[in-house]
Amino acid sequence: MQRSPEAAAPRRGLLGRAGIYLLFLLGLFLLWEGLKFIGGDPWRYFGLEWRPPLKITTVNDQSLPHVWDIVETMIGPYRRNADQSLFVYLVLKALYTWREAAIGFVLGGLLGVSLAAAFVHSQLLERAFVPYVVASQTIPIVALAPMIVFFFGNNVMSVVIIATYLTFFPVTIAMIRGLRSPDPRALELMRSYAASRRTILWKLRLPASLPYLFTALKITATASIVGAIIGEGPGAIQNGLGWSIIEFNQQYVTNPSKLWGAIFVASLLGVSFYALVRLVELRVLRGRPEASAG
Amino acid sequence: MSDARMPDASVVRLSGLAKTFALPSGETMTAVSGIDLELRRGEFVSLIGPSGCGKSTLLRLIGDLTHPSAGVVTVNDKPAHQARIDRDYGMVFQAPVLFEWRTIEENVRLPLELTTWERGAREARVREMLELVELTEFARHHPYQLSGGMQQRVAIARALTFSPSILLMDEPFGALDEMTRERMNSEVLRIWEQTGITVVFVTHSIPEAVFLSSRVVVMSARPGRITRVVEIDLPRPRGVETRESRRYFEMVTEVREALRGGEGRADEGLASLERAEGEGLTG
Numbered sequence: 385m386q387r388s389p390e391a392a393a394p395r396r397g398l399l400g401r402a403g404i405y406l407l408f409l410l411g412l413f414l415l416w417e418g419l420k421f422i423g424g425d426p427w428r429y430f431g432l433e434w435r436p437p438l439k440i441t442t443v444n445d446q447s448l449p450h451v452w453d454i455v456e457t458m459i460g461p462y463r464r465n466a467d468q469s470l471f472v473y474l475v476l477k478a479l480y481t482w483r484e485a486a487i488g489f490v491l492g493g494l495l496g497v498s499l500a501a502a503f504v505h506s507q508l509l510e511r512a513f514v515p516y517v518v519a520s521q522t523i524p525i526v527a528l529a530p531m532i533v534f535f536f537g538n539n540v541m542s543v544v545i546i547a548t549y550l551t552f553f554p555v556t557i558a559m560i561r562g563l564r565s566p567d568p569r570a571l572e573l574m575r576s577y578a579a580s581r582r583t584i585l586w587k588l589r590l591p592a593s594l595p596y597l598f599t600a601l602k603i604t605a606t607a608s609i610v611g612a613i614i615g616e617g618p619g620a621i622q623n624g625l626g627w628s629i630i631e632f633n634q635q636y637v638t639n640p641s642k643l644w645g646a647i648f649v650a651s652l653l654g655v656s657f658y659a660l661v662r663l664v665e666l667r668v669l670r671g672r673p674e675a676s677a678g
Numbered sequence: 679m680s681d682a683r684m685p686d687a688s689v690v691r692l693s694g695l696a697k698t699f700a701l702p703s704g705e706t707m708t709a710v711s712g713i714d715l716e717l718r719r720g721e722f723v724s725l726i727g728p729s730g731c732g733k734s735t736l737l738r739l740i741g742d743l744t745h746p747s748a749g750v751v752t753v754n755d756k757p758a759h760q761a762r763i764d765r766d767y768g769m770v771f772q773a774p775v776l777f778e779w780r781t782i783e784e785n786v787r788l789p790l791e792l793t794t795w796e797r798g799a800r801e802a803r804v805r806e807m808l809e810l811v812e813l814t815e816f817a818r819h820h821p822y823q824l825s826g827g828m829q830q831r832v833a834i835a836r837a838l839t840f841s842p843s844i845l846l847m848d849e850p851f852g853a854l855d856e857m858t859r860e861r862m863n864s865e866v867l868r869i870w871e872q873t874g875i876t877v878v879f880v881t882h883s884i885p886e887a888v889f890l891s892s893r894v895v896v897m898s899a900r901p902g903r904i905t906r907v908v909e910i911d912l913p914r915p916r917g918v919e920t921r922e923s924r925r926y927f928e929m930v931t932e933v934r935e936a937l938r939g940g941e942g943r944a945d946e947g948l949a950s951l952e953r954a955e956g957e958g959l960t961g
Contacts, residue, residue, distance in 0.1 A: 569773065576743065576768075578792075579792055588777070592777075594779070669779075671781070673820075673822040
């Protein structure tokens with residue numbers, strides 16, 4: 385119950401943290417190119433040739449292109465004679481996908497919180513519907529996506545619904561727990577004030593559940609993006625990252641760097657959305673003892 | 679000789695009160711039975727007894743947080759339920775139960791947010807309460823930044839914001855060290871004298887009960903009954919000298935003997951009773 389403020393470790397400086405990220409990226413780069421150096425295809429640069437001593441079947445220029453080749457593809461035009469670089473092109477697509485995901489994320493969050501609030505207040509509802517909520521998550525999204533598109537048509541709506549579908553479940557489960565998290569004595573205290581159930585929900589249960597909510601939202605931030613990317617295929621939405629991934633998949637044999645670039649931008653999008661939610665979390669949970677914890 | 683304040687009217691009346699719990703095993707457990715007690719306005723009454731004697735249950739019955747199996751609770755000449763609706767109670771538990779997402783002043787303001795009080799009046803009242811418990815400078819702190827004793831003072835301020843007519847305290851200082859506890863005792867007495875509120879105070883500690891109370895209600899376990907009511911005629915205001923006075927030791931001895939007399943079958947089935955009380959808490 386009581387935590388001392390001294391318990392929180394001193395925060396590393398921003399520069400130090402950025403340094404650690406850069407160091408990690410450098411390590412990843414060295415690992416990638418190191419593998420290619422000892423077990424990949426021959427390197428030919430400046431008229432010289434290096435033949436790696438080992439032959440690792442999965443390490444070749446087709447499955448793991450050189451990092452500088454990917455970078456070159458990214459800063460080059462996205463198609464012949466285009467003004468826009470592939471990177472800018474993909475970022476714009478990613479923003480479109482993010483919009484779909486964000487709408488689904490918000491809708492799924494609202495749905496999840498509402499379901500949890502209903503379940504916490506009615507055991508009957510909880511017993512009747514929780515099994516279906518759980519069952520809904522066992523259906524693979526690839527099976528469900530075409531069906532959703534069939535119902536809602538080839539439009540953004542379908543993609544949003546798929547993102548919603550992937551978001552609401554973690555929120556529901558976390559919020560059932562979170563809304564029940566207040567100390568029983570806190571509930572008694574509210575009863576001693578003759579507080580109504582709605583007041584108890586707003587003044588006690590919801591604020592107490594916020595740390596749980598944000599844990600779920602951090603999971604669903606990335607899940608909603610995966611949902612939107614997957615949904616764009618059956619939904620035939622051509623402005624988003626999902627469509628680019630399908631397109632570059634087909635071009636993989638001739639130009640693997642393009643798909644790697646799309647993967648890079650997709651993960652960049654996921655990390656950014658996660659970081660955004662984390663930022664909001666830090667702001668909303670400010671002043672709480674556990675706010676500094678991840 | 680006795681209380682400086684003349685107790686005038688009855689504020690709480692318990693008659694033929696009993697509470698039984700249904701245990702998960704299907705048996706029933708009598709927590710308290712045959713309770714008849716009258717509390718006068720402005721009195722400080724302690725409930726003391728061995729663990730499992732139902733003193734917390736009795737407190738919760740008075741506060742309408744649990745319902746009696748038999749008998750009637752009358753508070754300010756109305757049923758306990760109506761008294762709760764009218765916000766006649768202030769509650770303080772063993773743990774401060776502060777809302778960690780609220781600052782100290784926001785915690786104290788919480789009960790007022792359930793009323794139609796105007797903003798200005800609320801803020802004035804919160805300031806007044808924080809002054810009462812001498813925590814004004816911590817208004818904008820968060821609960822985890824305060825010590826256990828300070829948190830409990832916030833809980834007391836919060837309980838008093840409504841100006842309830844009865845303050846129910848369930849072992850409020852049980853978790854504090856002896857030094858802090860004695861300081862808190864004096865603090866509570868000061869607040870009690872300043873506000874004229876009626877206090878029902880559950881405790882395990884004989885010295886605490888004697889030091890604070892106008893009357894000490896001694897209970898026995900299995901089933902919980904009132905075995906004796908000891909009038910504490912120590913002069914007020916009470917302070918350090920009180921704790922060192924001869925009369926104080928005599929009173930402590932008297933309560934201790936009353937407790938020993940009623941201890942009887944205290945240990946038998948104690949765990950199951952505590953379980954039952956715990957369930958009552960959540961239900």
